[in-house]
Amino acid sequence: MTQEELDALMNGELDAFEDMPQEDDAQGEEDIKDDISDLPPGYSEKTAHHWPLPATDENKMVHQLDDVTKEGEEKASQIFDIIEGISNDLMEKEDNLQRVVETFEKNIELFSKLHEKFPNVEAFGTSLELNQNALEDANLILETFHHSGDSIMNVMDIMQYQDIHRQKIERVINVMRALSKYMNALFEGKIDDDKRVASATHIVGDTHNELATNDDIEALLEQFASKG
Numbered sequence: 001m002t003q004e005e006l007d008a009l010m011n012g013e014l015d016a017f018e019d020m021p022q023e024d025d026a027q028g029e030e031d032i033k034d035d036i037s038d039l040p041p042g043y044s045e046k047t048a049h050h051w052p053l054p055a056t057d058e059n060k061m062v063h064q065l066d067d068v069t070k071e072g073e074e075k076a077s078q079i080f081d082i083i084e085g086i087s088n089d090l091m092e093k094e095d096n097l098q099r100v101v102e103t104f105e106k107n108i109e110l111f112s113k114l115h116e117k118f119p120n121v122e123a124f125g126t127s128l129e130l131n132q133n134a135l136e137d138a139n140l141i142l143e144t145f146h147h148s149g150d151s152i153m154n155v156m157d158i159m160q161y162q163d164i165h166r167q168k169i170e171r172v173i174n175v176m177r178a179l180s181k182y183m184n185a186l187f188e189g190k191i192d193d194d195k196r197v198a199s200a201t202h203i204v205g206d207t208h209n210e211l212a213t214n215d216d217i218e219a220l221l222e223q224f225a226s227k228g
Contacts, residue, residue, distance in 0.1 A: 055223070062180075065173050069166050076094045083101040083159075085153045094145045128218060 057063055111128035217221055 049061060062173055065169055065176075068171075069169050070167055072162060078179055079159060080156070083152055083156055087149065090145055090149055090152070094142065094149075097142050100137065101138045101142065104131050104138060107131040108135060134154065 108128060108131045111124055111131060113120070115124040115128050
């Protein structure tokens with residue numbers, strides 16, 4: 001109720017309340033209050049998006065940034081472990097394949113001599129061709145292993161940027177914490193808040209007639225105190 005409405009009521013001007021909401025309207029307002037009952041003091045369903053989010057653990061900026069850096073470092077470590085395992089497997093299989101290539105080369109050398117000496121023996125020529133084809137396939141697989149190893153090294157190099165991003169976020173956190181401490185020190189008073197005189201709800205010269213109750217002021221102070 002505004003000061004103007006209160007003065008009209010005291011003066012007996014009941015006509016001023018002819019346009020007041022009836023029972024149905026009042027019930028509608030109660031429904032709206034129930035829908036937004038979980039919002040902090042001063043918030044409403046229509047204006048909540050204009051206000052800063054409440055200072056809960058889910059909305060504290062430094063809290064969230066700390067979680068990002070911690071989770072990012074843990075996930076990056078897991079990725080590095082997986083990549084390292086893949087790289088070790090490729091190196092092991094590459095060594096095995098290299099021995100297979102050497103075997104094919106020896107077979108080709110042997111069947112080449114046998115085919116030259118016994119050109120009429122079809123088995124020697126067929127075995128020579130099979131080993132030559134197998135050697136080509138093995139060399140292609142070996143080349144793929146080389147490219148895969150290079151790609152893994154590139155991935156690991158790119159992942160190094162995750163550490164750089166973590167350092168940048170930590171620098172932002174440090175600046176934010178320094179600013180927070182500075183602002184707290186800047187607004188620090190010599191008198192405890194619980195010993196201060198209660199704020200006036202209405203001062204002569206105010207450009208509005210809306211009255212703030214003591215509960216509203218205390219809720220606002222608690223909100224600022226929680227943010228500190």
